[in-house]
Amino acid sequence: MNKKIVHDALILTAFTLVLGFLLGVVYDITKEPIAAAEKAALDEAYKVVFADAASFEADENFDAAKAAEIIGASEFSKDEITAVNKALDGSGNVLGYVINVTSHEGSQADISFSVGVQNDGTLNGYSITSISETPGLGVLVQEEPFYSQFEGKTEETYSVVKTAPAAENEIQAVTGATISSRAVTNGVNACLVYFRNALQGGN
Numbered sequence: 687m688n689k690k691i692v693h694d695a696l697i698l699t700a701f702t703l704v705l706g707f708l709l710g711v712v713y714d715i716t717k718e719p720i721a722a723a724e725k726a727a728l729d730e731a732y733k734v735v736f737a738d739a740a741s742f743e744a745d746e747n748f749d750a751a752k753a754a755e756i757i758g759a760s761e762f763s764k765d766e767i768t769a770v771n772k773a774l775d776g777s778g779n780v781l782g783y784v785i786n787v788t789s790h791e792g793s794q795a796d797i798s799f800s801v802g803v804q805n806d807g808t809l810n811g812y813s814i815t816s817i818s819e820t821p822g823l824g825v826l827v828q829e830e831p832f833y834s835q836f837e838g839k840t841e842e843t844y845s846v847v848k849t850a851p852a853a854e855n856e857i858q859a860v861t862g863a864t865i866s867s868r869a870v871t872n873g874v875n876a877c878l879v880y881f882r883n884a885l886q887g888g889n
Contacts (some may be wrong), residue, residue, distance in 0.1 A: 728800065731813035732771060732784045735802030737774035739781055745885075754884045757876050764790045765876035770885070773802065781805065783885050785877040786815075791869035794818045797827075799870065801877040807886060811837040812874060824866030832860055832867065836874060842882070843875045 732742045753767040769786040770798045782804040795818040802810030812827040826832060836844070841855040845866045851858050859867035 693795050704804060725807060726788070728815060731800040731815050732773070732802075734813040735800055735810045736773040736782065736784055736843045737810075737875075738775070740776040740792070741774045742771045742779070742784060745770040745772055746781070753880055756766075756880055757821065759875070760879045762872050762876040762879060765873050766790065767880050775858070782810070783881065785814065787877050787879060788816075789869040789873035789876075791865070791872060792819055792826050793863070793865040793869075794820060797866070797869050797873065799873060802875055802884075803877065803881050805886075807840055807878070809839050809874070809878075812870070813821045813869075819866045820863070823860065823863040825857050826860045832857075832870075846871050855876055861876050 697803065729742070732739070736742070748770040750768070753770075757763060757765055757767060766788045767785060768788055771784045771786075773781045773784055775781055780804065785801045785803060787799060787801060789799075791797075796816070797814065797816040797819065798816035799812045801812045811833055813833075815829060817825060819825045819827070835851070835857045835883060839854060844855050844857050847856045847857045847863065848859055857867065857871050
C-alpha cells in the first residue's frame, strides 16, 4: 500500500514538473507576440485620438503613484491613469497628450481606453482598447454616436443624461447602458483632472 502511494506521488510530481515546464515554454513563445499585439492596439488608439501627431513619446515624468493621488482626491477615484504619452508633431513639438485610463465602474468589467487632450484642454476624443460590456448595449460606448459627443469640447467635466443634452457638458447615455456610459464619461473626467493638475502648461 505504501509503495503504491509513493509510486503515485512520484508520478504526480513528474507530471507537475513536465506541465510546469511546458507552460513555461508556451509563455516564452507567446509573450512577445502578445506584447506586440497590445502595443499595436495602443498605437492605433493613439492615432485615433491624435491624428495630427507624427509620433508619440512616453511622458518621462509620469508617476503612477502621483497620478493615483491626484485622481484619488477627486470625485473620480474609481478610475486609474495607467500611462501618459506626448503627441508630437514632425518637429518634436508637443501637441498634447494621450492619457490611458482604466475605469473600474463598468457594468461587467473594467473598461480601458485612451483619451486625446490638446495643450489647451480641448478633447480630441477617446478610443477603447479593452471592453467586456454587454453586447448590443454597453459595448456601444465605443461607437461613433456616443464617443463623438466628446470630440472638440473644452468643458472641465462631463455628466451623463438620459435625454437629449441641454448643455455642452452633458453626454447622452447609450439607451439601456447608463452604467457603461457613466464609466466612460467618468474615465474621461479623470483624464481631464490629471491633465489640469499634472500636464497643462507643461510638466
